[in-house]
Amino acid sequence: MAKGFDAYFTAKTISSLVDGGHLAISRMVVELQDSSCDTLSQPTGVDSLQFINSRGESMLFAPSPYGDDTLLMQIDGGPSKTLLQNVNNIEFSYPTNADKSGCLVTMKMTIFSTFNGEDVATLPISSAVYLYVGQGV
Numbered sequence: 088m089a090k091g092f093d094a095y096f097t098a099k100t101i102s103s104l105v106d107g108g109h110l111a112i113s114r115m116v117v118e119l120q121d122s123s124c125d126t127l128s129q130p131t132g133v134d135s136l137q138f139i140n141s142r143g144e145s146m147l148f149a150p151s152p153y154g155d156d157t158l159l160m161q162i163d164g165g166p167s168k169t170l171l172q173n174v175n176n177i178e179f180s181y182p183t184n185a186d187k188s189g190c191l192v193t194m195k196m197t198i199f200s201t202f203n204g205e206d207v208a209t210l211p212i213s214s215a216v217y218l219y220v221g222q223g224v
Contacts, residue, residue: 101208104173104200108212111158111171115194116216118146118160124190124218127181136179136192150177158196173199175209189219 118140126139135149144163148170151157158174159167175197181190195213 097207100200101210104198104208104210105212107171107173108196108198108210112194112196112212112214114160114170115148116214118148119192119216119218122146122218123221124181124192125220127190127192127218129179133178133180134176136194148177148179150174156199171196171198175199189217191215191217 115136119138121140121142122138128137129135130137130147131149135147137145137147140146147159147161149159149161151159151167156172156174157169158171158177160170161167177194177196179192179194181192193213193215195211197209197211199209200207
């Protein structure tokens, strides 16, 4: 019976993990769709992405500087908001020499969960969005 309970709670934990990861990626895609390729930058390397949206706001996605496996979102230098916890790795990529029409921005992250102090799952989640030059700005 204990194995049944463990299996149930493990499945529930993994389901919540996947839902949270997809929600975070969806939020990043929505925010990026309101920006332009020519406003993209990576202030701290491939683990961060900064851009200007159509409202003129500076958006930043980056890991927490405290090493607590948290992905943060910041608008116009204001307080950081937690977008997702339990993020092992995040990587953003896009061509720095976008052609006249646009660029493809890819987002890849690895998320994890623990149950009873042990790693239950480590899952990759990724997405991509195509941005046009001058779009939204």
